Amino acid sequence: MAYQFNFAPVFANFGQLLAGAWITVLLSFGAMLLGTVVAVVCAVGKSAGPAPVRWLINAYIEIIRNTPFLIQIFFIFFALPAIGLRLSPNVAALVALTVNIGAYATEIIRAGIESIHKGQVEAGVALGLKRGQIFRYVIMKPALRTVYPALTSQFIYLMLTSSVVSVISATDLAAAGNNIQSKTFAAFEVYLVITGMYLLLSLAFSALFALVRRAAFDYPMSR
Amino acid sequence: MNVFKKAAAVAAALALLAGYGAPTARAQTPDEIKSRGTINIGMLVDFPPFGILDLEGKPDGYDADVAKLLAEDMGVEANLVPVTGPNRIPYLLSNQVDILVASLGITEERAKQVDFSQPYAGIEIFVVGDTGVEVKNADDLAGKSVGVARASTQDTAITGMAPKSTNIQRFDDDATAVQALLSGQVPLIGASNTVIAQIDQAAPGRFDKKFQLRQQSQGIATRPGATEMMAYVNDFLTRKKESGELNALYEKWIGAPLPDFVLKTTK
Numbered sequence: 001m002a003y004q005f006n007f008a009p010v011f012a013n014f015g016q017l018l019a020g021a022w023i024t025v026l027l028s029f030g031a032m033l034l035g036t037v038v039a040v041v042c043a044v045g046k047s048a049g050p051a052p053v054r055w056l057i058n059a060y061i062e063i064i065r066n067t068p069f070l071i072q073i074f075f076i077f078f079a080l081p082a083i084g085l086r087l088s089p090n091v092a093a094l095v096a097l098t099v100n101i102g103a104y105a106t107e108i109i110r111a112g113i114e115s116i117h118k119g120q121v122e123a124g125v126a127l128g129l130k131r132g133q134i135f136r137y138v139i140m141k142p143a144l145r146t147v148y149p150a151l152t153s154q155f156i157y158l159m160l161t162s163s164v165v166s167v168i169s170a171t172d173l174a175a176a177g178n179n180i181q182s183k184t185f186a187a188f189e190v191y192l193v194i195t196g197m198y199l200l201l202s203l204a205f206s207a208l209f210a211l212v213r214r215a216a217f218d219y220p221m222s223r
Numbered sequence: 224m225n226v227f228k229k230a231a232a233v234a235a236a237l238a239l240l241a242g243y244g245a246p247t248a249r250a251q252t253p254d255e256i257k258s259r260g261t262i263n264i265g266m267l268v269d270f271p272p273f274g275i276l277d278l279e280g281k282p283d284g285y286d287a288d289v290a291k292l293l294a295e296d297m298g299v300e301a302n303l304v305p306v307t308g309p310n311r312i313p314y315l316l317s318n319q320v321d322i323l324v325a326s327l328g329i330t331e332e333r334a335k336q337v338d339f340s341q342p343y344a345g346i347e348i349f350v351v352g353d354t355g356v357e358v359k360n361a362d363d364l365a366g367k368s369v370g371v372a373r374a375s376t377q378d379t380a381i382t383g384m385a386p387k388s389t390n391i392q393r394f395d396d397d398a399t400a401v402q403a404l405l406s407g408q409v410p411l412i413g414a415s416n417t418v419i420a421q422i423d424q425a426a427p428g429r430f431d432k433k434f435q436l437r438q439q440s441q442g443i444a445t446r447p448g449a450t451e452m453m454a455y456v457n458d459f460l461t462r463k464k465e466s467g468e469l470n471a472l473y474e475k476w477i478g479a480p481l482p483d484f485v486l487k488t489t490k
Contacts, residue, residue: 078406086407089392167399168408169370171391179393182374 009184010193013176020176021197023090027172028159028205033156036151037215038098039105040140047113057106064103069161077168089183093165093172101158108150113141124219139205145217152209156202173197252451253297262299264290264308265320272476273326273344273441276305278285285476289325289343289443292468296459312336315446323444338447340456343469345485348377350433351419352404352411358433364389370400377413379434382486404430412442421481427451438484461489 046057056215064072073096077089087095116139124138144151164174177194181187256262266286267274277283282303294301305312311325315337329339350358350369358364361384369385371378373393381391392409394400397418404412405426413436414422422430443460445453463469464486473481480486 077408078402081407089408089434169394169403175393176394178373 003188005189006186007189007193009186010189011181013180013184016176016180017173017194017197019035020171020173021201022160023171024162024173024201026203027090027094027097027162027165027170028155030094031101031158031162032155034094034098035101035105036109037103039109042102042106043109047108048098057180061103061106064100064109069096070101070164070167072100073168088169089165089170093162093170094169096165097162099159100161101154104154105151108147108154109143110148111144112147113139115146118141141217148209148213148217155209158207159201159205160198173201231471251446251449253455254451256299256452257297258294258440260299261302261340262297262322263302263304263320264294265304265311265314265323266290266310266325267311268305269307270326285344285472286324286326288472288476289469292472293322293324293443293456293459295457296463312444315444318446319447322452325444326441327444328411329440329442333444338449338453339442339444340453341460342442342485342488343460344441344446344473345416345439346439346441347416347438347482347484348380348413348436349416349419350381350411350413350436351422352431352433354429354431356410356433358411360434361385362409364432366390367411368392368409370394370403370412372397372400375413377436381413384436401425416482417477438482440485440488457489464489 006075031091042057044061045053049057073093076096076099077092120138120142121134124134129138131156163174164170166178169175173194177190181190184190266282266284268276268282268284270286271284273284274282274286275284281306287303289304291301304314304320306320306325308325311323311327312333314320315323323337324343326344327333327337327339335340350364352358356367358367361381364381365386365388368390369381370392371394373395375397376390378393381389385391387483392403394403397414400409400412401411401414401418401422402412404422411433418433443456445456460469464481470481470486473479
C-alpha cells in the first residue's frame with residue numbers, strides 16, 4: 001500500500017470537528033432525557049391506561065420501530081412544514097431522535113414495570129405510602145434498575161444513529177467531517193479521525209452511565 | 224530474408240510512423256474534410272449528460288449529437304474520438320482530431336492555444352428563492368438561510384461571497400437542497416439552470432432567480448489558423464440556433480432550454 005497519510009487538513013479544521021462533536025453530545029443527551037420522559041409516560045399509559053390510550057401508544061411504537069430513522073427524519077424536516085410546522089435543522093434532529101428513542105425506551109421500561117410483582121405494590125399500600133411514593137419508589141426505581149443495562153445500550157446506539165442527521169443539514173460531527181472531506185478530499189484521514197471521536201464519545205457516555213448507576217441504583221437487593 | 228531487406232523494412236516502417244502515421248486528421252479546411260468523407264471529432268465520454276458512453280460503449284450525449292449534426296451538415300461521416308479532460312487540447316494540436324466538441328469551457332488561457340467558436344452549450348448557476356424574498360446580490364444574503372449541495376460549485380461560490388451572518392445549509396446533494404426549498408425549510412438555494420428548470424416544473428411561479436453566481440460557456444474548438452473551418456462551424460451554429468435544432472438537443476439531454484447567453488451570442 002503506497003497511500004500517503006496527510007492529517008494536516010484534518011487538524012487545520014479541528015475546531016469544526018470539535019464544534020460538531022459538541023452538537024452531537026447536545027443532541028444525544030437531549031434526546032436521552034426527553035426520550036426517557038416520553039418513554040415513562042408511554043410505558044405507564046400502556047401498562048395502566050384505558051384502551052384508546054393503549055392503542056395510540058401501540059401505534060406510535062409500531063410505526064417508529066418498524067420504519068427507517070432516515071425516513072422519520074426526512075418526514076419531520078421536509079413534510080411537517082406542509083402543515084405549518086417548520087423546525088430548524090438541529091431542532092428537527094432533536095425531535096426526530098427523541099421520537100425515535102421514545103418508542104424503543106417505552107418497550108424497555110414497560111418490561112421493567114411488568115417485572116414488578118403485584119405483591120410489592122400491595123406491600124407499599126400496606127405500609128401507608130401515598131400513590132406518588134408507590135409509583136416512584138416501589139415501581140419506577142426498581143423497574144429502571146432492572147432494565148438499566150438495556151436502556152443505556154439503546155442510548156449509545158442512539159448517539160451513533162445521530163450521525164445520520166447531517167442529511168437535513170444539521171451541524172453534527174458527521175456533517176463537520178463531510179464538509180472537511182468534501183473540501184480537502186482527505187476521506188481516509190477525516191473518517192479515521194471522526195471514527196475515533198465517536199468511539200471516545202461512546203466510552204464517555206458509558207462512563208457517565210456507570211456513574212449514574214452507582215449514584216441511583218447501587219443499593220442492596222433484599223432477597 | 225537478409226539483413227538489408229530487414230533493415231529496409233524497419234526503415235520504411237519508421238518512416239511511416241514518423242511522417243505519415245496520422246495524415247488523415249490533418250485536414251484544415253471544410254473542403255479537405257468533405258473530399259476525405261469523414262471528420263474526426265474529439266469528445267469527452269465521462270461528462271454526463273454532455274459526453275457519455277452508451278450501452279454498446281459508443282460515445283453518446285449532447286456533445287455526440289452536436290458532433291453528428293455537424294457531420295451531417297457537412298455531408299460526411301462522423302468519427303467520434305474519445306478524449307479526456309487533460310488530453311483533449313493536445314489531441315487537437317497534434318492533429319489526431321480535426322475539431323473538439325468536448326464541453327471545452329471558453330477561457331482566456333485556452334483561447335491562447337486553440338480557436339473557439341461561439342458558445343454551443345452553457346451552464347449557469349444562480350441563487351433562486353421564494354418570489355417574496357428580496358435578494359439582489361450577495362450582500363442581501365446577510366441573515367438569511369441558503370441551501371446548497373455540499374461542496375458543489377454553488378457551495379464554493381456562495382461560501383466565498385456571502386456575508387458572515389448568512390446561514391449556509393449544506394445538504395448531501397441537489398435533490399435534497401431542492402426538497403428543502405420546496406418544503407419551505409430554506410427560502411433560497413444555489414442551483415444550476417438545469418436544476419432550476421426542474422424546480423419550475425415542480426412549482427411553477429413560486430420561485431424566481433435572484434442573481435447569477437457564475438456562468439460558463441462551452442465552445443467548439445479548432446486549431447489556431449483554421450479560419451475557414453471555424454467560419455463554417457460558426458455559421459453552422461448560427462443556423463442551428465435559429466432553426467431550434469440545437470435547443471432541441473439541449474432540451475433532450477439537459478432537460479432545460481439553452482441559456483440566453485448561449486443562444487444570443489453569435490459571431
